[in-house]
Amino acid sequence: MKLGRHSDLPLKGDATGRFLPWLVALMVYLSAVSLAGVFVLNGLVRSWDHDVSGTLTVQVQPVPGEAGEALTDERVRQAVELMRRTPGVLAARPLDKKQILALLEPWLGNTDVVKDLPLPRLIDVTIDADSNLDLVSLADRLSRSVQGATLDDHRIWLSRLINLSRTTEWVAIAILVLIGCVTSATVIYATRTSMAVHRGVIEVLHLIGAHDDYIARQFADRSFALGFAGGLIGLALAVPSLTAIGWAARRIEGGFLPSLSLPVSGWVMIGLLPVAAATLSMLTARLAVHATLARMP
Amino acid sequence: MRHNRRGEHIIRLDGVGLRYGLGPEVLRDISFALPSGSFHFLTGSSGAGKSSLLRLMYLGLRPTRGRVMLFDKDIALTKRYELPALRRRIGVVFQDFRLLDHLSAMDNVALPLRVRGVKEAEVRKHVPELLNWVGLADQINAKPPTLSGGQKQRVAIARAVIGRPDLLLADEPTGNVDDHIAMRLLHLFEELNRLGTTVLIATHNQGLIDRFPQHPRLHLERGTVYEAEEVPA
Ligand SMILES: Nc1ncnc2c1ncn2[C@@H]1O[C@H](COP(=O)(O)OP(=O)(O)OP(=O)(O)O)[C@@H](O)[C@H]1O
Ligand SMILES: [Mg+2]
Numbered sequence: 001m002k003l004g005r006h007s008d009l010p011l012k013g014d015a016t017g018r019f020l021p022w023l024v025a026l027m028v029y030l031s032a033v034s035l036a037g038v039f040v041l042n043g044l045v046r047s048w049d050h051d052v053s054g055t056l057t058v059q060v061q062p063v064p065g066e067a068g069e070a071l072t073d074e075r076v077r078q079a080v081e082l083m084r085r086t087p088g089v090l091a092a093r094p095l096d097k098k099q100i101l102a103l104l105e106p107w108l109g110n111t112d113v114v115k116d117l118p119l120p121r122l123i124d125v126t127i128d129a130d131s132n133l134d135l136v137s138l139a140d141r142l143s144r145s146v147q148g149a150t151l152d153d154h155r156i157w158l159s160r161l162i163n164l165s166r167t168t169e170w171v172a173i174a175i176l177v178l179i180g181c182v183t184s185a186t187v188i189y190a191t192r193t194s195m196a197v198h199r200g201v202i203e204v205l206h207l208i209g210a211h212d213d214y215i216a217r218q219f220a221d222r223s224f225a226l227g228f229a230g231g232l233i234g235l236a237l238a239v240p241s242l243t244a245i246g247w248a249a250r251r252i253e254g255g256f257l258p259s260l261s262l263p264v265s266g267w268v269m270i271g272l273l274p275v276a277a278a279t280l281s282m283l284t285a286r287l288a289v290h291a292t293l294a295r296m297p
Numbered sequence: 298m299r300h301n302r303r304g305e306h307i308i309r310l311d312g313v314g315l316r317y318g319l320g321p322e323v324l325r326d327i328s329f330a331l332p333s334g335s336f337h338f339l340t341g342s343s344g345a346g347k348s349s350l351l352r353l354m355y356l357g358l359r360p361t362r363g364r365v366m367l368f369d370k371d372i373a374l375t376k377r378y379e380l381p382a383l384r385r386r387i388g389v390v391f392q393d394f395r396l397l398d399h400l401s402a403m404d405n406v407a408l409p410l411r412v413r414g415v416k417e418a419e420v421r422k423h424v425p426e427l428l429n430w431v432g433l434a435d436q437i438n439a440k441p442p443t444l445s446g447g448q449k450q451r452v453a454i455a456r457a458v459i460g461r462p463d464l465l466l467a468d469e470p471t472g473n474v475d476d477h478i479a480m481r482l483l484h485l486f487e488e489l490n491r492l493g494t495t496v497l498i499a500t501h502n503q504g505l506i507d508r509f510p511q512h513p514r515l516h517l518e519r520g521t522v523y524e525a526e527e528v529p530a
Contacts, residue, residue: 008408010399204397204408
């Protein structure tokens, strides 16, 4: 070995060198995807959390028939009244028909078609985010006092979505941990195999008074190099994949999906994966060698 | 310079026994000591256990019973991290050489120095000198597989003595060389001994032993060690 530190072991070109980098490459690829998932989900949850705090919608079913319009107006007024009387509610504002049609436009297209349909009326309710308003009982009271009125709680729905995202996020983190474990196990196996192959050399070094660390360092250096090479391959494969996914996601990004792009911190973390993989390989190899040497007399 | 000079014995074995796995006891009731600065031959028929006894002495094996005191330290009570320091004070010529095939003669001989962290400049000065002394000046860059048996043996000897050990254990160090080189190597060992190294040479070569009658003999028989005079008939 001309480059790097002095080595007495003929580690170059043994079987470990051929399979370990590819395995690490795969692991780094999977880690990059999981890590990107964690970052994107985290961003989603945060933006939902931010969007949803403090707004509710009351929906009032339209009353059909000639006199329906007036009766519906009356019910909307009652619902607004009830909301405004509720402590913790900062504002309750009924949306007029034009606003409702505007909201529907992205979904139904040309709103001329639906202009004459009886549409449910909506009331935008702003609540004090810090108040402990009991939404379930408020919803109950509303539908009992005002016929055809329901409290549509974004927050209940979105909090379920947020929960789902958080769970997925934890699963992704668990996957990362598992990938780390699998990589370590493989490095241990590879190091043990390599040590068995070079047992004679190790014994001689041991007998002439080499410290365990002198021997372990040579395996660890090697493992670092292999892990780093594999990590770079994995990264080289992951970056185009993630870019493609991000590009595809941006195309479907209609207003209702918050930004799906990976933040800079995410790219930095993914960029550090080869170093992380190499360091993990190095430490694992070192421990494996020490464990094996400890059994020598 | 030799810190062991104070101690009476470089190595002492007390009631030592050894068995491989579940096999019979290869060595038993071995009790002897090598005084500091002594020079001994170790004899015994093939399979008597000479290599096994040396293995115990260079800490390549632990005895199944008994006590080994090396440089005034009880090996059984010595911490693992202290052992390399003891091993560095022992030079070993293995019966099967145990050279590293991927390293040149130069790098093989340099190994004990490199393990100790000796500066590269010093390594490059001393190693060729010694290789020259054992008649391998031309083979400095040759790798062991291209060397003859006798050449390998001399590389192995050079590796054992390069670190000026306090104790030299040589297992059949002249088995593969002609008489002329054997004498030369024995004189190298004597030179080392004069400088303070305690020497133990296991050998079959009766002719060689006879040429050095001044050095006492230890004899291995039926698994135990006798001083030459007291060998039972
Ligand atoms: N690794 C081992 N496992 C099991 N038995 C062994 C092992 N090494 C040596 N023995 C046995 O121990 C006994 C002594 O062997 P040893 O190599 O010490 O003899 P020796 O005196 O050096 O012989 P030689 O003069 O032929 O080198 C022999 O019966 C041998 O079969
Ligand atoms: Mg032998």
